[in-house]
Amino acid sequence: MAYSDKEKKRYQKQVTERMPKSNAFVQCISAFLVGGLICCIGQAIMTLGTEFFKFSKENTAAFTSMSMIFLGSFLTGLGVYDKIGKVAGAGSIIPITGFANSIVAPAMEHRFEGYILGVGAQMFTVAGPVLVYGVISSIIVGIIYCFI
Amino acid sequence: MDMLMNFVWAFIIGGAICVVGQLLLSFTRLTSARILVLFVVLGVFLTAIGIYESIVELGGAGATVPLTGFGYSLANGAIEGAMENGIIGAITGGLTATAAGIAAAIFFGYLFAIIFKPHSK
Amino acid sequence: MYKKIGRQSVAFKEPVRILSSGTVVGKNEGKGPLSTFFDVIVNDDMWGTDSFEKCERKMYEQAVRIAVQKSGIELNGVDYLLGGDLLNQITTASYAARELEIPFLGLYGACSTMAESSLLGAMLIDGGFANTVACAASSNFAAAERQYRMPLELGGQDTPTTQRTVTGAGSLLLTCGSNKTTRKERPEILEHVYITHGTIGKVVDFGITDANNMGAAMAPAAMDTLLRHFEDTGRTIDDYDLIITGDLGSFGSEMLINLCKGRGVDIESKHIDCGNIIYSKELNIPCGGSGCGCSGVVMGGYLLKRLDACDYSRCFFMATGALMSPTVNMQGESIASIAHGVSIERLVI
Incomplete structure (x- = not known):
């Protein structure tokens, strides 16, 4: 039995058509609610920084991102963050807590392979590209600003 | 009252940015790693053309907490660095501005990776 | 011979x-x-x-x-x-x-x-x-x-x-089939379960690239092996009580049934999939189980015991495998798949 390309194409089309679809509407609602909520926690930390600790603008920003990252890492360690992610999808991936999650998650399960090549090297398997492309694009923007 | 409105806007803007990410996840075959990269680069780009600043003014943490906000800090740092120190500032500026976040991520990431064990689910 | x-x-x-x-x-x-x-x-x-x-x-x-x-x-x-x-x-x-x-x-x-x-x-x-x-x-x-x-x-x-x-x-x-140990001697053994035929699968690839849709990628391989088995042995679907696949999951099973129907073989009433029966509904697993262990434990634990208990008399056990690795998948390769089958029968020799 040899299968023609036409037959394969037809099969691929059938698979795409019949594949069970996720309920994007419900997913978007939960992404909105959880994402909004996480940002409100960030807003609360920011308010705490400016109103209570009287931090400068830069320090408030640093304080907020550090605290959010602490929260994301801690919840990942407890094994809670992936459960939030099951419901929230992008709502918990896009906020900076999700960035922290993507660093802790590979690091903690590579501890079996040791602290240097396990935890140390695997920490950025998921988050690495974000830093790489973020930094590169910021440098490009900076250089463009040098010349205009 | 002002403070309450800040929270409302943070919720709306933050939620909306996440919905954009969710739409990409649900309707395209982009993996979450690609979406994260896309959001950071998008944040850098929108900041460079001056749009993201006004989103941050309105949304506060709603605009800075999502990864686009990370791109915003990177780009702002690079632009400020370029203004003050030319090319060298353009290269160092981004990481200088985001040092707190990256250092915290490495530190807490390592700490909790050492303390906790993964679960099989 | x-x-x-x-x-x-x-x-x-x-x-x-x-x-x-x-x-x-x-x-x-x-x-x-x-x-x-x-x-x-x-x-x-x-x-x-x-x-x-x-x-x-x-x-x-x-x-x-x-x-x-x-x-x-x-x-x-x-x-x-x-x-x-x-x-x-x-x-x-x-x-x-x-x-x-x-x-x-x-x-x-x-x-x-x-x-x-x-x-x-x-x-x-x-x-x-x-x-x-x-x-x-x-x-x-x-x-x-x-x-x-x-x-x-x-x-x-x-x-x-x-x-x-x-x-x-x-x-x-x-x-060997000549081993006649009975359950009286060893209470936990299977008494009448034999392998009579086998069909070695070909690697089949219908161009599915989505690593989260293994069932659909493997269904064509299962269809290929099953139809080849019928052709080679001269048997038909009527000769079997059960066609049991390894880990196509619910969507892959649907696609297999469909593919076979397209070739004039209706297996729907006789087909079960190990991945579909291993988990309870409460776990909310979208499409069932997979992995080597899936067909391994369902065959070893469930299928053989049901055969030995006379619930079935002849089954075609067909485990499917997706042969890709994350590396080739990232390089844009589609998911090559294979299915091997064995006829397992209850015989009183």
Whole structure:
């Protein structure tokens, strides 16, 4: 039995058509609610920084991102963050807590392979590209600003 | 009252940015790693053309907490660095501005990776 | 005497007896509808070891020990151990074989390993190269997830076609058809279960690239092997009570039924899939189970016992495997798949 390309194409089309679809509407609602909520926690930390600790603008920003990252890492360690992610999808991936999650998650399960090549090297398997492309694009923007 | 409105806007803007990410996840075959990269680069780009600043003014943490906000800090740092120190500032500026976040991520990431064990689910 | 029939099949001169089986499963599988059929249910993530990989290895070793122990044969009376698993360099099987000290032939057929090993084991026995062969396959959710997908604690959603890798190991002990041990002598053995035919699969690839849709990628391979088996042996769907596939999951099964229908074979009423019956609905797994262990434990634990109890008299067990790796998948390759099948029959000889 040899299968023609036409037959394969037809099969691929059938698979795409019949594949069970996720309920994007419900997913978007939960992404909105959880994402909004996480940002409100960030807003609360920011308010705490400016109103209570009287931090400068830069320090408030640093304080907020550090605290959010602490929260994301801690919840990942407890094994809670992936459960939030099951419901929230992008709502918990896009906020900076999700960035922290993507660093802790590979690091903690590579501890079996040791602290240097396990935890140390695997920490950025998921988050690495974000830093790489973020930094590169910021440098490009900076250089463009040098010349205009 | 002002403070309450800040929270409302943070919720709306933050939620909306996440919905954009969710739409990409649900309707395209982009993996979450690609979406994260896309959001950071998008944040850098929108900041460079001056749009993201006004989103941050309105949304506060709603605009800075999502990864686009990370791109915003990177780009702002690079632009400020370029203004003050030319090319060298353009290269160092981004990481200088985001040092707190990256250092915290490495530190807490390592700490909790050492303390906790993964679960099989 | 030449025992190959048709293009891809073999018919054993003397049916090969499946003497006993051993199954070890994880806690989620142990909560499923088949829980009473399994020998050991492990409720601990790592079963007292310090990594998921070592846990899988221990399951593999125990599954083989249980099957051998039920049969009353000594470990050093087993001629060969055939088998594999999903991890890189099939380390689970190899390191378990280190402990078992049985001459070992490692196999990689991804999730088709259980069918591949029983097919080869039966061929070795019928060829006169062995008296007793142990066949085993295993998988572990956490270890497979780490290797093939994303870190366990990374937050994200399952796609609607995601299947869950079964944590478990299944093993069979094959022996010559002339072995007439009865249940009076060894209460835990299977009395009347034999392998009579086997069909070796071809690698089939219909161009599916989505690694979260393995079932749909493997369905064409299953269709190919099944139809080839009918053609080679001259049998039809009416000759079988049951067509049991390894881990197509609910969507893959739908596609297989559909593909067969397109070629004039209606298997719908006779088809079940190991991945569809292993988990209970409450776990909310979108598309069922997968992995070497899935077909391994369902065959070893459930299918053979039902056959021996007269619930079925002739089954075609077909385990399907997706042969891709994350590397080739990232390089844009589609998912090449294979399915091997064995006819398992209840015979009173």
